[in-house]
Structure formats: C-alpha cells, structure tokens
Amino acid sequence: MLSRVAESVFWLARYMERTNGLLRVLRTNYLASQDEMREYNWKSVLQTYGYLFDEEIAPIQYNSRAVLEYVMLNRNNNASLINNITRSRENAKAVQDHITKEMWHNLNAYYHLIRELNIEQPIKYGDPIAALDALIKHGLFLYGTIDVTMPRGEAYNFLNIGRFMERAIITTDVTDIKLKEIEYNLQETATPALRYLLYSLSGYEAYLKTSRGIVEPDTIMKQVLYDEGFVHSVLYCMEHISRYFKRLRGQSIPESYEHLDFLIGKGLSNLKYSSSNLKDGLSIKELLAQTRQDLHHISAAFNKHYFGYN
C-alpha cells in the first residue's frame, strides 16, 4: 500500500473517532448542564476543543448553545466537529480506491448531514440532543458499514490502528481533564464528576453491572484504565493497536516492523505493569502522562517508518 494512502486511512479513522468522542463528551456535558443547580461552566470543554483566549471564553462559558455552536459548527475553530468530519472526508476522498464505495458514500453523507439545517437549527434554537443523537447515530452507521463491508487487508488494519490510537488518546485526555477539574483529589466527593467521566466514555452502564452499584473513585479508574472488556479503556485500546499492528507484519519492512513492535510492547508494559496507586489522583496523573507520551512515540514512529516521513 502507498505510504500516503496508509497515512490518509490512519487519519481518516482518527478524525472519525475524534468526532465520535467529541459528540459523546458534548452530549454528556449538555445533559449535565441541564441537571445543575448552578449555571454550568463549559470552560474546560472550550479549553480542550477550541482555541479561544480566556477573555474570549468568559462571555460564552455559561451559554450552552453558544458553546455547542462554537465547538460543533464553527469552521474557524480548528478542533470543531465540522472540521473533524470535513478532514475525515478529505482523507477518505484521497483513498477512495482503498475503502469500499459504501464506506465512502456514508462518510460523504456524514459530511452533508452536519452541514444541514436539521442539525444547525436544533443546536441554535431547538433541542441540541436531537442533533447530537442524529450525528452519533450516523457515526455508528459508519462504523457498522466499515465492519460489514471493508476487506480485512492492510487498509482495514491501518483504519483500526488509527481508530484505537485516537480512542486511547481521548480516554487519557478526557480522564486527565476530569481529574484536573477535581484537582486530582479522589475522595468520595469526586464521585459525581467521575460519573460524568463514565458517561462521556459510554461506560456507566458497564460500570454499574460490574460494581453492583457501588460507585468508588478507584474502581472507576480501574475500569477506565484497565478493564479489558470495556472498549474505551486505555488497555483495551493499546491491546487493539498491538493486535492490528501485528497483522501488518507480512507487508512491512522487517526493521520498521520490529521498531514499532518494540514501542507498542513497551507502551503496553508501561501501562500494564505500572505501580500507580489508583486511589491517588497524582499517581494516576503521572501514569496518564506516561501513556500519552508512549502513544506519541508510537504515532511518530508510524510517521517515520510507514508513512514515508523519513
């Protein structure tokens, strides 16, 4: 496969996953904003998914609609949802001969969907959940299309590596942001914030089933970081990066493969055999930073050894 194509497939998956992650974070935050006694503060969302200065954040940080409009539809916001979907589509456009026609059509339709008034109107004037749900649903439709139509070849493997790489980054980032909001203090009082963390990662139902309704910060952290059955946990994502990467062996230059294999293995070990204390917020902070750095090294190695930036 062409290096450029591999890179585009990798990035189209990353932008897709980023879109999915962002939609879920926004949905959770919006629901939280409606369930607050005080006005809900969107500052951390604006800081994470935008490029505004503090003085620009201040006038809109308590205005849910303005925040959603900025994070979802503003083209001048480089991290906005519409820009993510556009980039995913642009990458797909450049590799149409390596993805299925159905997948391309769905991604193209996704791009047209977010530009429709049916999405813009509810965000600005109606029920934003309706718009968020429509977009999440289309995203799931796209994942289904990939699952059912894509041949299990090189493109599929790069697609999944990109997807799990992004998901791992999202989980580490979202967790870190949540912990920062509670100043890395994992006492009982942290429970409501961590509950929203689980909502954002679609993990609350799973948590309730395994924890028998006992909500404790360290068990939440364990699920987010280590639960092998939870599809958004960092360990699950890292293991899947490793799994799809190993399938590339036959199509790789041996030295490149070995280098990447080493880095992925090292990242997995750093996470798996970490001696972090899950009751201690600062200890988790360090672990998250370490994981983030490992992911960064893996990504840079893909650039160098597989995407032709050497």
Added chain:
Amino acid sequence: MTLPGILASYFIQPEVWDELMSHTGVRGSYHHLVKAIEGFTPDELGNKDELAKKLFMTQGITFTVYSDNEGVEKIFPFDIIPRIIEAKEWAIIEAGIKQRLKALNIFLKDVYHQQFIIKDGMVPAKLIYSCPLFLREMMNVNVPFDIYSHISGIDLIRDADGSFYVLEDNLRTPSGVSYMLENRSITFRIFPDIIPRNNVRSVIEYPSLLLKNLLGLANRQASNPTVVLLTPGVYNSAYFEHTTLARLMGIELVEGRDLVVENHHVYMKTTSGLQKVDVIYRRVDDDFIDPLTFRPDSVLGVPGIYWAYRKGNVAIVNAMGNGVADDKAVYSYVPEMIRYYLNEEPILKNVPTYELDVPENRSMVFANMNKMVVKKTNESGGYGMLMGNKATEEEMEEYKKAILEDPRNFIAQPIINLSSSPCYINGKLQPRRVDLRPFALYGPDGIDIVPGGLTRVALREGSLVVNSSQGGGSKDTWVLGE
C-alpha cells in the same frame, strides 16, 4: 401528426437537426423512450430530476470549489432524458474515429521521427515548429507499439443535414468518461426497466478494456506489472474521475509525491518500501509531469520521469507531446493526413477551418466575424473562444487586435448549428444543443470504442457552448443495438 402530451410544447428549430423529432414526427429510435416517459406526470419527472441530483450529491460525484476556507460541492449538471444514437449512425462514427485515430497516431510517430509529411510538403514545417505543444524532447523517442494516443475523446457535432463533424480531437488527457459510466448508472435508478426494453448497448466494459491495454504496454519481462493512475490530487476538478477509474480498474491512484525515480526507473513509496512501477496512466499535463525537463515549478510531477520514459523503463499513457496533433490549426490538416497515410477518404467530416496567419483568410474572417467562431489553437474547455453571433463590437475588436499580434495562435470556423436534443427543464421538455464525445481506446490489439460516450448539453437557451465551465451539463448516451 399527433404528438404525445409530453411533447406538446416541444418544437424543432429551423436549420437545426433535432435528435428526437423530424418534420414528420418522432424518430424511430426514440419511439420506445417517448412511450415510456409519456406515462409520467410532470411531477413524476420532476421527482426523477430531483432524485438524480440527490444521487450525484450523496454518491460524491462532485467537484469541490474551494473558497473562504470552505469547500463547496458542485455537481456537473445532469439532464435525465437520454440521447439516443441508432446502430447505423454509430457504425459510421466508429469507423470514422478508428480511421482518424490511426492517421493521427501515424502522424505523431512521423512528426517525432522522420517527418515525411513535412518533407513531402503536406503540412508546413512552420505550423509544427510554431506549435507550443510540439515537444522537441519527444524527437526520436520510441514509444511502445508506436501508440501515442491510447485514450482519445473525439468531440463530434451534428449539422443541420444530420451528418457528423469532428470538432476536436482530444488526444492529451481527455476527461469525462466517468460521467459516461455514472450517467448510465443514474439512469438505471431513475428509469428502472427502460434501458433493457430499448436494446441499449452497455458501456460497462470501458474500465476492463482500458486496463487490458495498460497491462499490454508493460515490459514483457514483468509477469505482474504495476499499473498506476497519476492524478494531480484532490483539488483537481476531475479528481472524481481519477478515483473512479482507479477503483474500477483496481489500480493504485498515485500523486506525484508518491513516486520517485531512481536509476531511471520509477518507484512508488509504499509501506513495504519502494515498488517498481511499469505503466502510468497520467492525468497530469505534459508541462507539469517532470520539473527537471518541463516546468521547473511543478509540484504535481515526478523529477526524472521523462528520462525513465525515454529509456523505455516505464510506459506513460497518453504519450507526451500529443498536443501537436490536437492543435486547432493542425486539425485542419487531418483529412489530408488520412489521405496521405492511409490512402483513404475521410469518413467523418472536418469543420472548415481558417488559419488566421494566412492574410486572405484573415481578411475574409474579419469581414464575416458575426458568422464565425474564433478559437485559440491551444486552449480547451470553452476558454479562449469568441462566438461571433453573440459577441459585442468591443469584444470583436479585442479579438482582432489579439489575432493581429499573434495570428498563429488563432483559427476561425463557421458557426455550426449543433443538433438539439430534448431536455427536461422547468417542468417540460425543451430542445437544447448537444455534442458527443465517444472515448476510443488504442491498445496493442487495436482500437476499441465503447458504444456510448459523453453527450454534453448547452443548458442555457440558445447557447451553443456545451463546456461545463460555461454552463454546460451532460446526459446519458444510448447507442442502440442492431
């Protein structure tokens, strides 16, 4: 003569051949179609028109116009009523194009080798050497099987008497074939069952014929040759076509930056290292293909590819330097070429063409400019053209001035009334002018022309310009079986 309701407001224009109707009624080839669409109400046809637009959009059959940080998706306008060509008409077109392409390919070989045609005084040397598309770099380069124009899109028009004329021979990187394929698949959707009942010949073979020819050009020693399609990239307006063709042929779609030349061989950069490329179907113009030989500022090409080509290490389709054969001034010599090289009479007519560096022609054209179309010899896409009957005095004066400054760069032709074909516009069928671009594939086994082509239509009332950049659209083209 009683006409079906759907045609109640349809009319034939004087001095124009209408594809659907003659003065005695609906032509035989259109009987089935008219019968089929007669049953639809204007609303139903309107819905079909909407469905077609929606299908183009959702299937991404679009080109993007970039402005203000936002890409606007546009579709190439499509008219739902197909244009029909009878079997006996197609037989003439097919024979005519094959004859013409044979002659043009021999001409290209001749002009880049011994130049018999110049030495025998059939074509003036000045005409060839003053053509900016004549590439000295191609002199004495041997191309595989002596084929220069592997893919050609010959533009045909029909005059008032119904006979076909060749308007242009597009021998460089003709585009539009994906629309031939997509228009057909959209017609399947909007008019279910109608195509099989009309005995319409299929166009689906095009990608496999093209791939067969491309593989045939590879070096015989390569058991599994690598064929790629070289595109200028996603920002090119024909990008949809490049990606469609690559997908349908199952070949890699590459950009210049994906290729690298080493030791006069071309390689593509893959995840498993460099992979040798044997055949390149390029959609990048000559000027841009190799910055070391042609335009040094090109980032679309591949440095060093010209020498790899010259050494025969890679086949490039179409050959470089073909522009000299579809120069609009050289065009007027094609009938002579056919007689000279093949000793045959041309089957398809040429539009009378006046070279404006001949003073007598110039004064005649200047005196009758309102009946003429003046064209720049090396431009296409409807640019660099003046329709005398629509131009203002001022525009004519400007053109006259430009012609006097560089007469070799212009030709003039009498305005030919393109034939008209029914189009569904504003809720009713209306005649609009059309041309036809069939696509011919010249490979080691000979010339194949897929029965069909791209019918381009001037959607503006009274317009004779069919180019998409000038408000043109397209329609499905049906060639009927025997």
